[in-house]
Amino acid sequence: GAVVSQHPSWVICKSGTSVKIECRSLDFQATTMFWYRQFPKQSLMLMATSNEGSKATYEQGVEKDKFLINHASLTLSTLTVTSAHPEDSSFYICSETRFQETQYFGPGTRLLVL
């Protein structure tokens, strides 16, 4: 069964608005979660590592002020895309690590910015 859930599964928004995506760990206390982005026909690119109770660690080239990550509890990490623009349209996927450091992915959130 699923170990990670995401909400919403898809979202359409106007340019300039902010969008929040939730990632929930089911039946597990995830101190670390990961956020990825995938553009069409491309592979997954790690955006940031979300750490419970501390600041997220962002990958090079990812704007931390644009992609706000909050990991306030052991089961919930959120990604907020601030002032979204059409180029932010993508498939956003979170993951958590359990069982010998294997990452399990959520179902993903498809974002379309008009």
Place this chain on the structure above:
Amino acid sequence: QKEVEQNSGPLSVPEGAIASLNCTYSDRGSQSFFWYRQYSGKSPELIMFIYSNGDKEDGRFTAQLNKASQYVSLLIRDSQPSDSATYLCAVKGANSKLTFGKGITLSVRP
């Protein structure tokens, strides 16, 4: 820069055949290796992981790892149309982060 390379594909095999998917990686410090399957429009799902040199079998899937050659592969025996998907090779380095290959699309012909 750490890189993970996969055959460009796409790969097409007839139903019942063996599909062989290959992956090479550049970071000799890589510790563990994963194969994920991704259906169109869906997120990746884990198929197998392997840490040690040699073969690891799970049902119709066999992962092979050769650290000296920096090579990992996935064999799918008795391929089924439901195996048609994009297969992603992922490598975990010492920093515990996953680096993904671009993926290879497999098509199994009925």
